[in-house]
Amino acid sequence: MMARAGSVWFWLSAAMLVVLAVFLVYPLFNIVTGSFGTGSRSGWSVLLAEPRYLQAVTNTVMLGIAVTATTVVIAVPLAYVAARYDFPGKSVVAILPLITLVIPEVISAQTWLMMLGNNGVFTRYLADHGIDLPSFYGWPGLIIALTFSYYTYVYIGTVAAIRGFDSQLEEAAQSLGTSPVASRLRVMLPVIMPAVLASALLVFTLVVGNFATATILGGRVPLLSVLTYQAAVAESGADPVMQSTLASVSIGLVMLVLFVQRWIVSRGRHEVVQGRGAKAARMRGLSGLGIGVAAGIIVVISLLPLATLVAGAFTRARGPVMRWGDWTTANLERLFNNAPEPLFNSLVYAGTATVVSIAFSTLVSYLIVKKRNLLTPALDYITALPLALSGTAIGIGLVMSFNAGWLPLTGTAGIIVLAYIVRRLPFGIRNASSTLYNVPNSIEEASISLGVPPVSSFLRVVLPLMAPAIAAAAVLTWTTTVAELSASIIVYSGGRETLPIQIYKLIDSGLMAQASAYGLVLIVVILLPIIVATRVFRIDLFSSRA
Amino acid sequence: MNAEPVSIAAASTATPGLAIDGLAVAYGGQRVIENLSLTIEQGCFFTLLGPSGCGKTTLLRTIAGFIQAAEGRLLFGGSDVTRLPPHRRNIGMVFQDYALFPDKTVFDNVAYGLRARRVDEATIRRKVAQSLDHVGLGHLAARHPAALSGGQRQRVALARALVIEPQLLLMDEPLSNLDAKLRVQVREVITELQREAGITTIFVTHDQDEALAMSDRIGVMNRGRLEQVGPPSAIYREPATGYVADFVGAANLVKVTLPAAAAIGPVMVPLPGGVVTARAPATVPAGHALLVARPEEISLTRDGEGLTGTVRRRQYLGGRTTYKVELPEGLTLAVDLHGDRHDAFQPGDLVRLGFDPLRTLVLAS
Ligand SMILES: Nc1ncnc2c1ncn2[C@@H]1O[C@H](COP(=O)(O)OP(=O)(O)OP(=O)(O)O)[C@@H](O)[C@H]1O
Ligand SMILES: [Mg+2]
Numbered sequence: 002m003m004a005r006a007g008s009v010w011f012w013l014s015a016a017m018l019v020v021l022a023v024f025l026v027y028p029l030f031n032i033v034t035g036s037f038g039t040g041s042r043s044g045w046s047v048l049l050a051e052p053r054y055l056q057a058v059t060n061t062v063m064l065g066i067a068v069t070a071t072t073v074v075i076a077v078p079l080a081y082v083a084a085r086y087d088f089p090g091k092s093v094v095a096i097l098p099l100i101t102l103v104i105p106e107v108i109s110a111q112t113w114l115m116m117l118g119n120n121g122v123f124t125r126y127l128a129d130h131g132i133d134l135p136s137f138y139g140w141p142g143l144i145i146a147l148t149f150s151y152y153t154y155v156y157i158g159t160v161a162a163i164r165g166f167d168s169q170l171e172e173a174a175q176s177l178g179t180s181p182v183a184s185r186l187r188v189m190l191p192v193i194m195p196a197v198l199a200s201a202l203l204v205f206t207l208v209v210g211n212f213a214t215a216t217i218l219g220g221r222v223p224l225l226s227v228l229t230y231q232a233a234v235a236e237s238g239a240d241p242v243m244q245s246t247l248a249s250v251s252i253g254l255v256m257l258v259l260f261v262q263r264w265i266v267s268r269g270r271h272e273v274v275q276g277r278g279a280k281a282a283r284m285r286g287l288s289g290l291g292i293g294v295a296a297g298i299i300v301v302i303s304l305l306p307l308a309t310l311v312a313g314a315f316t317r318a319r320g321p322v323m324r325w326g327d328w329t330t331a332n333l334e335r336l337f338n339n340a341p342e343p344l345f346n347s348l349v350y351a352g353t354a355t356v357v358s359i360a361f362s363t364l365v366s367y368l369i370v371k372k373r374n375l376l377t378p379a380l381d382y383i384t385a386l387p388l389a390l391s392g393t394a395i396g397i398g399l400v401m402s403f404n405a406g407w408l409p410l411t412g413t414a415g416i417i418v419l420a421y422i423v424r425r426l427p428f429g430i431r432n433a434s435s436t437l438y439n440v441p442n443s444i445e446e447a448s449i450s451l452g453v454p455p456v457s458s459f460l461r462v463v464l465p466l467m468a469p470a471i472a473a474a475a476v477l478t479w480t481t482t483v484a485e486l487s488a489s490i491i492v493y494s495g496g497r498e499t500l501p502i503q504i505y506k507l508i509d510s511g512l513m514a515q516a517s518a519y520g521l522v523l524i525v526v527i528l529l530p531i532i533v534a535t536r537v538f539r540i541d542l543f544s545s546r547a
Numbered sequence: 548m549n550a551e552p553v554s555i556a557a558a559s560t561a562t563p564g565l566a567i568d569g570l571a572v573a574y575g576g577q578r579v580i581e582n583l584s585l586t587i588e589q590g591c592f593f594t595l596l597g598p599s600g601c602g603k604t605t606l607l608r609t610i611a612g613f614i615q616a617a618e619g620r621l622l623f624g625g626s627d628v629t630r631l632p633p634h635r636r637n638i639g640m641v642f643q644d645y646a647l648f649p650d651k652t653v654f655d656n657v658a659y660g661l662r663a664r665r666v667d668e669a670t671i672r673r674k675v676a677q678s679l680d681h682v683g684l685g686h687l688a689a690r691h692p693a694a695l696s697g698g699q700r701q702r703v704a705l706a707r708a709l710v711i712e713p714q715l716l717l718m719d720e721p722l723s724n725l726d727a728k729l730r731v732q733v734r735e736v737i738t739e740l741q742r743e744a745g746i747t748t749i750f751v752t753h754d755q756d757e758a759l760a761m762s763d764r765i766g767v768m769n770r771g772r773l774e775q776v777g778p779p780s781a782i783y784r785e786p787a788t789g790y791v792a793d794f795v796g797a798a799n800l801v802k803v804t805l806p807a808a809a810a811i812g813p814v815m816v817p818l819p820g821g822v823v824t825a826r827a828p829a830t831v832p833a834g835h836a837l838l839v840a841r842p843e844e845i846s847l848t849r850d851g852e853g854l855t856g857t858v859r860r861r862q863y864l865g866g867r868t869t870y871k872v873e874l875p876e877g878l879t880l881a882v883d884l885h886g887d888r889h890d891a892f893q894p895g896d897l898v899r900l901g902f903d904p905l906r907t908l909v910l911a912s
Binding site: 443455 | 642
């Protein structure tokens with residue numbers, strides 16, 4: 002259905018564009034223009050002049066490449082084995098996608114620290130037995146923690162590609178005289194390659210934008226996101242010009258990678274063969290056991306943060322010193338009795354953001370998919386913009402734009418909610434659009450032809466069909482916003498700490514037991530809706546997740 | 548199908564069920580329908596027939612109001628609806644993919660339009676039951692569309708469109724998703740219900756059999772224009788253009804040159820290897836013209852009157868046999884023989900071709 006210029010839908014599209022212009026384009030514009038500085042000091046000349054900044058850019062790119070490589074090395078074989086073989090313990094591998102959802106990065110970084118940091122439980126234990134581990138801060142910590150935070154993205158993408166691969170092609174290759182292994186490499190690899198590359202590049206962009214792990218485990222390795230954050234909020238030495246410049250660099254870097262990714266996906270599209278997937282082959286005996294053990298190790302490592310967190314939350318601590326083995330509920334009691342505000346803040350902010358975000362993205366997706374008009378391409382592109390913006394950049398843009406002036410939001414809860422919504426926007430739109438594409442236009446036209454006006458037709462026949470997907474999107478939005486740190490930590494003001502912010506501050510002060518208690522609460526807050534949705538309402542959370 | 552009466556058309560009232568006047572429709576800047584005018588009598592079953600992409604769906608959706616006309620006017624039963632939004636046009640629509648509401652039962656699907664009209668529940672129950680019985684689905688009212696067969700879904704869609712007693716019933720290739728046998732069955736259901744309700748109907752198809760079998764009148768479309776409008780027998784027997792002749796049924800189209808302009812009536816037409824007598828349904832100017840002969844209107848004999856040709860190929864089809872007969876100058880004609888010993892000729896046989904002087908037409912090219 003094509004909406005005419007001048008129709009209700011056209012004006013609605015225009016109104017949405019105005020909203021997006023104010024809350025997304027304008028902040029982005031401020032970041033970029035801010036980088037040129039005022040007067041003679043341009044951020045770009047400073048960037049080129051100070052080795053620290055260039056070093057940070059190089060480090061960030063190198064870290065991105067390294068983590069992209071390690072995630073591929075871990076995830077692709079795991080995905081292959083999970084898609085093609087049955088082996089003991091395979092059902093455990095199936096819970097992998099949930100792990101990234103459930104463990105916020107700040108918690109994952111924190112627990113790695115609790116295990117392998119200077120005061121880590123393993124570090125201590127090995128030191129007591131005369132083994133000195135190299136310092137975990139810096140490259141080793143960054144690469145290990147980020148790898149285990151992100152490899153599931155590659156895993157999910159690759160499993161989907163292998164499942165969709167037509168195994169008849171493989172048989173065809175074998176019938177033409179290539180050996181099974183060779184035909185697999187020659188026929189399957191090129192077909193699943195675009196999917197693997199696309200998800201690997203996604204990991205790269207996540208690494209570039211990552212703040213929590215970078216700042217907690219980065220040690221003396223300067224990284225773009227950390228320097229940007231410091232330029233934005235440092236008590237002394239905040240540098241408004243450099244915050245814009247560094248944020249612009251990260252935006253440019255991610256945009257570049259996203260363009261490459263889009264190009265790969267569009268090139269790979271014609272290669273996606275809708276075929277008969279192979280049946281999983283049963284693996285018994287030693288090789289089955291071997292695969293089971295290898296996959297099991299990965300799963301266990303992925304779950305270690307969770308175990309550490311729970312243990313930490315119930316372990317007595319005196320200041321920064323954890324007394325492992327001395328169990329207590331004091332940490333949680335203190336949380337609920339003395340400082341429960343972060344919990345309430347998180348619930349209110351993430352709840353509001355989820356409701357607004359779902360409503361907004363449903364409406365905008367509907368306009369994009371079903372009411373195409375002159376303004377549709379603009380809506381389409383602008384709503385995808387936040388993909389290129391790290392949380393830090395979004396936070397900076399919002400603060401620059403709504404600090405004072407006609408819409409002073411700084412210091413309010415509104416700016417935190419806004420940051421959540423902006424970060425989540427592309428995912429919400431993608432979710433809603435993919436469902437809408439599956440609702441044929443004729444359904445709506447049938448309703449209109451039967452005498453129901455367009456808007457109520459949408460409400461009466463389209464919306465009910467979208468309901469399961471909307472519920473799934475709401476749960477995913479909730480889980481990601483309630484764990485959000487990098488944007489909210491820039492825009493929040495005293496008294497408005499959320500759970501992740503509180504955790505971050507406690508980690509910063511070395512109070513791991515308290516941090517674990519808040520972490521545990523955060524995990525529960527994330528998990529509850531997931532459990533209710535999947536167990537009680539039987540909603541498939543991953544069906545429409547791109 | 549030959550002499551179908553067209554009586555229903557003129558029956559009830561002098562105001563036409565639908566009048567289209569100088570209609571033009573464009574996508575973006577591109578005109579898809581240009582200056583189209585058409586009048587459809589009240590209660591008529593009108594079929595739009597044409598190849599893929601000729602603008603049938605576009606025209607239908609413009610009538611429904613989903614597409615706004617760039618120019619021209621639309622009148623339903625005499626009143627101008629050109630600017631009326633689709634939900635206020637009181638139309639019934641049957642979609643190619645049925646477009647049943649998947650989350651509603653069969654009953655609720657059919658009741659939907661009545662509820663929108665705020666009919667009271669008792670009346671709704673009665674009308675829905677009645678109309679479901681009509682399409683033979685009374686026992687399935689509580690089911691969801693997913694639990695129905697294709698033919699049943701199609702009939703629910705039909706009941707849903709008819710129960711609101713629309714002023715105009717619009718159907719866009721409603722049978723194309725059904726298998727061959729079901730098509731014929733549902734075809735009959737549709738025509739029967741339409742006759743009974745007497746609702747002016749526009750039916751879109753690119754299947755000529757469907758068009759010939761179901762319609763009171765057919766409009767043959769080509770590239771956004773109506774080439775010819777008329778009852779099925781006229782469309783088949785008296786195609787106004789070579790395009791119509793070719794699209795509806797099979798036809799031999801031969802480019803010929805007339806030495807002089809032809810008036811309405813018999814014309815002598817020079818062909819390679821002789822002259823045949825044909826009929827001009829309208830005046831034809833001198834020069835290039837088109838000879839139209841249906842394969843079944845040509846006769847073959849071993850030594851009778853007519854042009855001489857050689858049988859080149861032969862395709863035995865049970866009830867009839869199709870021959871390709873070659874004439875001088877590389878002209879090849881298709882000939883269909885029915886009846887006794889229709890398979891008597893063999894490739895290589897020399898034959899005489901006879902043309903029916905009334906059924907062989909000459910048209911301006
Ligand atoms: N939304 C659109 N935008 C631009 N052009 C369109 C659009 N829809 C249809 N067209 C063009 O308009 C012309 C008529 O299309 P239409 O769908 O009316 O054909 P149709 O006769 O219904 O064909 P079919 O038998 O295949 O359904 C085609 O050339 C088509 O490419
Ligand atoms: Mg069509």
